[in-house]
Every structure is written in structure tokens, then in C-alpha cells.
């Protein structure tokens with residue numbers, strides 16, 4: 699892959715997920731902000747093009763396991779992978795994280811008032827993500843799976859109550875942006891999930907879990923926005939053109 703300034707951040711990460719480290723290091727959003735071009739990201743973050751291109755080339759030239767290249771996966775398999783890994787992770791960890799953030803806000807909220815805002819952001823995030831994942835699992839992903847089945851069986855594109863797949867995708871992307879903004883607030887309030895020197899164990903564990911969730915959600919949203927959704931749009935167009 700030859701890097702050039704007109705490529706989008708999402709395209710590069712979709713091609714090779716390890717480039718995400720480079721974008722993260724420079725504070726460039728690769729999941730919700732994945733549609734931005736590399737050139738624009740450099741201008742916005744005041745980074746020289748040569749610096750970014752060199753760092754990306756280094757990562758791209760390192761050997762990778764081809765089987766882990768999600769860009770080559772079938773959309774139905776990818777949708778199922780997302781449910782079994784990222785949705786499962788959130789369902790298991792959001793309640794735990796809620797407990798931790800409620801507890802530290804209660805115990806340390808007076809000395810660290812930002813913890814009460816963190817607690818609220820996590821509460822909003824948990825509620826929203828549970829509803830969001832249910833919509834993906836009940837509406838969007840089954841439709842994507844039926845598009846794949848139609849292609850394999852040489853059948854027509856399935857009929858939907860929502861018109862084009864682009865409609866639910868647009869809604870999911872807006873919800874991703876909202877979840878991303880909640881986590882960005884938490885990152886800002888906690889100095890990038892850094893516990894203060896006087897933090898107790900629960901405080902430290904809560905921040906470590908928040909950082910873990912932030913990393914997981916970035917990969918999750920990246921897989922949907924930059925890999926799964928474009929594949930679904932393309933497949934739907936292909937099937938409609940065949941009929």
C-alpha cells in the first residue's frame with residue numbers, strides 16, 4: 699500500500715490495524731473521524747506530512763498475519779465477530795465499570811469533583827451502547843447477513859422496512875459519534891485516564907478499565923465504520939444492479 703495524502707485515515711487502518719497506534723500517538727481519531735484524509739489530519743494536528751508518512755510506512759512494512767486482516771473478511775463473518783468479541787466485552791464490562799465509577803465518585807468525589815461527571819458520562823455511555831448494540835444485532839447485522847446469503851445463492855436483494863442499508867448505517871454512525879464524544883469527555887476529565895498520586899486501588903482499577911474500554915470501543919467502531927459498513931453498502935449496490 700502506497701500512502702498518499704488523499705487516502706482517508708479509516709482506509710489506512712482498515713488495510714492494517716496496527717497503523718492505529720500511529721494515529722493514536724498523534725491524537726488523530728481513526729474510528730469516528732475515519733473519513734478524514736491523511737492530508738487534512740496532518741494540517742489539523744500540525745504534523746508534517748513526511749513524519750506521518752514515514753511512521754505509517756514503518757508499520758505497514760512490518761510483517762502481519764494475513765489471516766488477521768479483517769479487510770478481507772466476509773461481511774457476515776465480520777458482523778458475527780463483532781458481536782462475539784466487542785459486544786460481548788461491553789455487556790460484560792459496562793456494568794462493572796458503572797459500579798467502579800459510582801463507587802469512586804461517592805468516596806473521592808469531594809476531593810476530585812470531576813469523578814461525578816465521569817460517573818454521569820459512563821452512565822450515559824452504558825445506557826446508549828446497550829440500546830445501540832441491540833439495534834445492530836436485531837436490525838442491521840441480520841440484514842447484512844441476508845445480503846451475503848442473497849449473493850451466495852444468486853438471489854435478489856432482500857426487502858427491508860428501512861429502504862437502503864445506508865439509512866440504519868447513518869444512524870449507527872451518529873450513535874458512534876455520540877459514544878466517542880462521551881469517552882472523549884472522560885479522557886479530558888481524567889488526563890487521559892491517569893489516576894492521581896493519592897488514588898486508592900479501586901480508583902486505579904477503574905481508570906485502567908476505562909482505558910481498556912476506550913481502546914476496545916475504538917477498534918469496535920473502526921471495524922463497523924471503516925470496514926463492515928462500506929462493505930455492506932457496496933454489496934447492496936452490487937445486488938441491486940444485478941436485478
Ligand SMILES: [Fe+2]
Nearest residue numbers: 780831834922
Ligand atoms: Fe457494534
Ligand SMILES: [Fe+2]
Nearest residue numbers: 834870874922
Ligand atoms: Fe456500532
